[in-house]
Amino acid sequence: MLNSYTKEDKVMLAIDCIIFGFDEEGLKILLIKRDFEPERGKWSLIGGFLKVNETLDEAASRILYTLTGVHDIYMEQFYTYSEIDRDPVERTLSVSYYALIDIERHNEELIENYNASWHSIAEVPKLIFDHDKMLDKGLKRLRRRTSIVPIGFNLLPEKFTMLQLQKLYEAILDKPLDKRNFINKINSMDILIKLNEKDMSSSTKGSFLYMFDGEKYNAKLTDNFYLKL
Amino acid sequence: MLNSYTKEDKVMLAIDCIIFGFDEEGLKILLIKRDFEPERGKWSLIGGFLKVNETLDEAASRILYTLTGVHDIYMEQFYTYSEIDRDPVERTLSVSYYALIDIERHNEELIENYNASWHSIAEVPKLIFDHDKMLDKGLKRLRRRTSIVPIGFNLLPEKFTMLQLQKLYEAILDKPLDKRNFINKINSMDILIKLNEKDMSSSTKGSFLYMFDGEKYNAKLTDNFYLKL
DNA sequence: TCAAAAGTGTTTATAATACACCCATGG
DNA sequence: CCATGGGTGTATTATAAACACTTTTGA
Numbered sequence: 001m002l003n004s005y006t007k008e009d010k011v012m013l014a015i016d017c018i019i020f021g022f023d024e025e026g027l028k029i030l031l032i033k034r035d036f037e038p039e040r041g042k043w044s045l046i047g048g049f050l051k052v053n054e055t056l057d058e059a060a061s062r063i064l065y066t067l068t069g070v071h072d073i074y075m076e077q078f079y080t081y082s083e084i085d086r087d088p089v090e091r092t093l094s095v096s097y098y099a100l101i102d103i104e105r106h107n108e109e110l111i112e113n114y115n116a117s118w119h120s121i122a123e124v125p126k127l128i129f130d131h132d133k134m135l136d137k138g139l140k141r142l143r144r145r146t147s148i149v150p151i152g153f154n155l156l157p158e159k160f161t162m163l164q165l166q167k168l169y170e171a172i173l174d175k176p177l178d179k180r181n182f183i184n185k186i187n188s189m190d191i192l193i194k195l196n197e198k199d200m201s202s203s204t205k206g207s208f209l210y211m212f213d214g215e216k217y218n219a220k221l222t223d224n225f226y227l228k229l
Numbered sequence: 230m231l232n233s234y235t236k237e238d239k240v241m242l243a244i245d246c247i248i249f250g251f252d253e254e255g256l257k258i259l260l261i262k263r264d265f266e267p268e269r270g271k272w273s274l275i276g277g278f279l280k281v282n283e284t285l286d287e288a289a290s291r292i293l294y295t296l297t298g299v300h301d302i303y304m305e306q307f308y309t310y311s312e313i314d315r316d317p318v319e320r321t322l323s324v325s326y327y328a329l330i331d332i333e334r335h336n337e338e339l340i341e342n343y344n345a346s347w348h349s350i351a352e353v354p355k356l357i358f359d360h361d362k363m364l365d366k367g368l369k370r371l372r373r374r375t376s377i378v379p380i381g382f383n384l385l386p387e388k389f390t391m392l393q394l395q396k397l398y399e400a401i402l403d404k405p406l407d408k409r410n411f412i413n414k415i416n417s418m419d420i421l422i423k424l425n426e427k428d429m430s431s432s433t434k435g436s437f438l439y440m441f442d443g444e445k446y447n448a449k450l451t452d453n454f455y456l457k458l
Numbered sequence: 459t460c461a462a463a464a465g466t467g468t469t470t471a472t473a474a475t476a477c478a479c480c481c482a483t484g485g
Numbered sequence: 486c487c488a489t490g491g492g493t494g495t496a497t498t499a500t501a502a503a504c505a506c507t508t509t510t511g512a
Contacts, residue, residue, distance in 0.1 A: 093242070412465085
């Protein structure tokens with residue numbers, strides 16, 4: 001009759017998050033510059049350690065909140081890294097997540113306090129440890145996911161134009177898309193609400209604003225509904 | 230100047246493996262009947278604990294070898310589970326893997342010693358802890374992967390007939406496939422070697438045997454080659 | 459000679475892609 | 486009145502799906 005596994009080894013578990021954001025310039029990630037050793041001054045994903053009384057999702061949410069001041073960020077766990085010497089300080093495994101955030105909706109102050117900044121996905125500096133590998137895998141996962149399920153909306157403000165949405169998908173998939181084909185495809189999915197409101201900042205004519213319709217989307221999920229762009 | 234993270238919590242990490250096999254009856258998984266508490270007599274995935282000096286892949290390989298006597302089994306990590314009470318004995322996280330094995334190529338004795346047995350995917354009993362959830366996610370992942378990349382060959386003996394291959398894909402994807410469309414698709418991928426050898430056990434006419442051509446496949450991987458069934 | 463599985467192409471339907479012009483308005 | 490981005494539809498191509506008969510040979 002066992003009531004503990006005390007003979008078994010224990011290890012430290014880190015959580016590292018790729019925080020994706022999107023603006024006019026394209027797809028970006030949030031990085032922090034380490035101000036402690038080892039690797040002081042190098043760039044790093046946002047991370048932290050798992051506490052014994054929380055789940056991985058809770059830890060990831062906590063870490064995201066600490067840095068951005070935002071709750072309920074969309075996120076997904078994607079791989080657990082375990083190379084023996086991946087962290088030179090001490091044996092540590094890392095569970096990696098990616099998160100999608102509306103880039104306008106975070107606490108600037110916090111980010112400054114933490115020495116964090118946004119970097120275009122095309123110009124990411126060398127990262128510490130195995131964070132390059134994480135980014136690579138996380139980005140691939142994001143691409144695959146967004147072309148199957150419309151999670152991309154999490155990167156946009158609540159109201160957005162069709163062109164913004166198209167630019168977002170172009171940024172994620174890293175390829176140009178045809179305007180008419182894109183709009184036809186999106187409309188055929190029937191998961192957007194067209195508002196009686198226009199964004200006048202971009203042109204004289206103004207362009208209609210849309211919202212993501214979570215209810216319609218959830219209703220469709222029951223079938224084998226999916227998006228392919 | 231830090232040279233340890235000693236203040237941080239440590240946890241135990243289990244590795245649980247879904248071992249897939251395939252025979253005339255269809256897709257199967259290998260389960261063990263627990264002969265210790267808690268949950269004695271219930272069915273469980275094959276698992277073990279991470280040791281402090283090995284990677285997760287090494288631990289998974291070790292666990293697979295212990296039970297099957299086979300090295301170099303195809304496997305893939307797919308998710309890390311961390312609910313606080315997922316294991317009632319003690320706080321334990323579990324990194325889950327699925328593995329694909331030629332069902333004829335394992336050590337029967339070992340399997341018997343461990344109280345293990347094969348179960349058709351359609352008739353899996355209730356499993357302990359969160360192993361049902363793992364199986365569900367692992368199976369979905371296998372389905373998605375096999376319809377993109379031809380990993381299914383790992384479930385077959387070295388030489389196999391077209392019909393066997395088709396049955397395998399039907400079992401994994403859980404839907405009937407059209408014989409001619411299937412053969413055309415497979416042939417168009419050009420990753421099989423047709424042998425001058427026939428399997429005479431299944432019919433009077435006999436059917437040609439094929440082998441998977443790993444080299445051709447790897448050569449194609451460089452492009453954006455993929456299989457869709 | 460017949461039962462049982464092997465092998466083989468074409469037609470149809472659906473999905474993806476390519477492509478160009480008019481519209482509305484503020485300055 | 487014109488410059489700027491907004492908005493719209495059709496034709497073509499590529500891919501997927503449906504479909505049935507002939508071949509072989511051991512019993």
